[in-house]
Amino acid sequence: MWKYIKHYLHFALLAAAFMVGEVLMDLIQPQLMSRIVDEGVLGIGRGGSADLSLIGNLGLRMTGLVLFGGLCGSLNNVFVHLSGQNIGNEMRKDCFGRIMAFSFPQMDQFGAGSLITRVTNDITQVQTFFFLFFRGVIRTSMLMFGSIFFMFRLSRRFGLIVLCAFPLITGVMAVCLIHANPLFKKLQEQLDKINTILQEDVSGIRIIKACVREAYEKQRFGAVNSGLVQTQSHILFIFALMNPLMNALMYGVAAVLLLTGSREVHFGSATPGSIMAAITYTTQLLNGILMLVMLFQNISRGLASWRRIKEILVSEPLLKDGDFRRESDVKGEIRFKDVSFAYPGNSRLILKHINFTIHPGETVAFMGATGCGKSTLVHLIPRFYDVTEGEVLVDGINVKKYRLKDLRSKVSIALQKSELFGGSIEENISWGAPEAGPDAIRRAAETAQADTFISELADSWQTVVAERGMSLSGGQRQRISIARALVKDAEILIFDDSTSALDLRTEARLYRALKETYPNSTKIFVAQRIASARRADRIVVLESGRIAACGTHEELMASSRAYRAIWDSQMGEEERDG
Ligand SMILES: Nc1ncnc2c1ncn2[C@@H]1O[C@H](COP(=O)(O)OP(=O)(O)OP(=O)(O)O)[C@@H](O)[C@H]1O
Numbered sequence: 141m142w143k144y145i146k147h148y149l150h151f152a153l154l155a156a157a158f159m160v161g162e163v164l165m166d167l168i169q170p171q172l173m174s175r176i177v178d179e180g181v182l183g184i185g186r187g188g189s190a191d192l193s194l195i196g197n198l199g200l201r202m203t204g205l206v207l208f209g210g211l212c213g214s215l216n217n218v219f220v221h222l223s224g225q226n227i228g229n230e231m232r233k234d235c236f237g238r239i240m241a242f243s244f245p246q247m248d249q250f251g252a253g254s255l256i257t258r259v260t261n262d263i264t265q266v267q268t269f270f271f272l273f274f275r276g277v278i279r280t281s282m283l284m285f286g287s288i289f290f291m292f293r294l295s296r297r298f299g300l301i302v303l304c305a306f307p308l309i310t311g312v313m314a315v316c317l318i319h320a321n322p323l324f325k326k327l328q329e330q331l332d333k334i335n336t337i338l339q340e341d342v343s344g345i346r347i348i349k350a351c352v353r354e355a356y357e358k359q360r361f362g363a364v365n366s367g368l369v370q371t372q373s374h375i376l377f378i379f380a381l382m383n384p385l386m387n388a389l390m391y392g393v394a395a396v397l398l399l400t401g402s403r404e405v406h407f408g409s410a411t412p413g414s415i416m417a418a419i420t421y422t423t424q425l426l427n428g429i430l431m432l433v434m435l436f437q438n439i440s441r442g443l444a445s446w447r448r449i450k451e452i453l454v455s456e457p458l459l460k461d462g463d464f465r466r467e468s469d470v471k472g473e474i475r476f477k478d479v480s481f482a483y484p485g486n487s488r489l490i491l492k493h494i495n496f497t498i499h500p501g502e503t504v505a506f507m508g509a510t511g512c513g514k515s516t517l518v519h520l521i522p523r524f525y526d527v528t529e530g531e532v533l534v535d536g537i538n539v540k541k542y543r544l545k546d547l548r549s550k551v552s553i554a555l556q557k558s559e560l561f562g563g564s565i566e567e568n569i570s571w572g573a574p575e576a577g578p579d580a581i582r583r584a585a586e587t588a589q590a591d592t593f594i595s596e597l598a599d600s601w602q603t604v605v606a607e608r609g610m611s612l613s614g615g616q617r618q619r620i621s622i623a624r625a626l627v628k629d630a631e632i633l634i635f636d637d638s639t640s641a642l643d644l645r646t647e648a649r650l651y652r653a654l655k656e657t658y659p660n661s662t663k664i665f666v667a668q669r670i671a672s673a674r675r676a677d678r679i680v681v682l683e684s685g686r687i688a689a690c691g692t693h694e695e696l697m698a699s700s701r702a703y704r705a706i707w708d709s710q711m712g713e714e715e716r717d718g
């Protein structure tokens with residue numbers, strides 16, 4: 141945390157200095173009040189005659205002190221906020237940077253909901269922590285220790301009474317905090333769950349409505365929310381127990397002080413003014429302790445949040461850059477050498493002993509039943525995950541040896557689920573390669589068969605796409621995603637079931653255009669339909685993570701039972717669409 145504090149230390153120190161000013165003013169006032177009563181009103185030391193000019197003089201000084209104290213308080217507030225907000229901003233930026241550098245397994249591990257809670261709510265908690273620390277803790281602890289110091293100056297006995305009560309008060313506080321601390325961590329974890337459900341349900345609201353699952357989702361949300369309320373109540377209960385205990389201790393101390401003080405006044409060893417000052421100091425002290433209790437609640441929560449933020453900040457990207465810099469002579473060759481793969485933290489092998497080579501410029505289609513590992517296989521080419529066994533080579537070099545940036549500029553992928561960003565269509569396509577000019581964008585859109593529908597939209601290329609592309613049809617979204625992948629002009633193009641929402645005629649035009657416009661790129665399709673796959677130079681059939689067959693459509697029809705079974709199941713569709 142020091143890394144962040146040190147940049148804004150100047151604000152923090154200024155805040156602390158103004159705080160010292162504010163507290164000193166609070167501490168001097170009871171002394172002046174005591175003099176007003178003893179010397180001004182009761183005339184102690186002046187034979188019992190009141191001194192109006194002294195009262196006026198001290199009254200003016202007190203007013204000055206109040207104004208100065210108020211000014212110091214306001215300035216402290218300003219600088220505390222400045223440091224807290226800047227520290228929060230830095231943390232947010234750093235967390236975001238880390239998340240952007242996360243590898244896929246790290247995203248899987250944290251989960252989107254938790255990451256959102258950490259970057260928003262947890263950072264706000266840490267900001268509150270800073271605010272309370274600099275305003276609250278410093279102020280109350282200075283006020284408390286100052287009060288004890290001035291009490292000793294008034295009378296040693298007063299000081300001792302307060303000091304004796306101190307261990308008792310801090311003991312009660314410590315017990316409560318020890319019990320409350322783990323609950324704050326639990327509270328943030330429950331917030332994670334709430335955010336995860338919220339995120340899922342808000343983005344999936346259409347399907348929830350379509351399936352009339354509103355009540356179920358409300359119940360799911362309600363269950364997590366009740367858990368949160370339960371933890372909050374538990375924390376409240378602890379502090380609700382603590383408050384009356386602290387109050388009792390506080391008033392006990394005040395009573396003992398009054399009792400001792402009145403005896404001392406009676407015997408002439410103390411003045412009424414000093415008793416008044418002692419009571420004011422006791423009130424300040426006890427209010428300080430109560431305030432500290434409240435502060436500790438927030439501070440424990442802030443520290444729990446800080447630990448969660450730290451987990452993001454210390455997470456190094458799992459996939460490290462390699463050091464290969466040279467350009468290879470081969471362009472677009474892919475080779476899998478005995479590749480097996482299991483998702484991190486999961487022992488089940490999704491891919492088993494995969495061997496194949498795809499030559500530069502070749503078009504290969506991957507087919508197979510749903511869940512057999514097609515997406516997983518193509519994700520290994522741009523190194524979204526590292527293989528468990530074997531090697532994936534691009535242009536003869538192990539993908540682990542590339543700088544990720546270089547590898548991913550060679551490999552362009554249109555993912556199975558098309559994700560668009562809020563912005564114009566043109567921006568969404570050029571997002572794949574910000575340096576691409578208008579001609580490249582048009583060319584990519586034409587190849588993806590997207591130009592016709594784009595020009596028919598109200599604002600054509602400038603039409604703004606709603607969040608996640610919801611204002612477009614599934615097929616339109618897919619074509620924009622394909623255009624986005626094409627605009628990069630990469631050597632290897634991967635389309636993971638990216639044409640599933642297109643009608644067969646549009647799909648056929650797209651494949652033809654791809655072949656003509658990008659003749660030298662290696663093209664990999666994941667396809668469900670034989671009508672799509674048969675256009676490829678080679679078809680690879682996967683079965684439960686293994687290669688079951690590989691060859692042209694005709695070869696597979698002659699030799700592969702698995703392929704013929706798919707053909708038989710799609711025959712009707714094939715015949716119909718030619
Ligand atoms: N991030 C992940 N963590 C753990 N397991 C996963 C993950 N992603 C996929 N799987 C599992 O890996 C297996 C293969 O998934 P994959 O997405 O590669 O299938 P697929 O062949 O592309 O299927 P589809 O045709 O439905 O897209 C599935 O059993 C799936 O449950």
Ligand SMILES: [Mg+2]
Nearest residue numbers: 514515556637
């Ligand atoms: Mg898939």
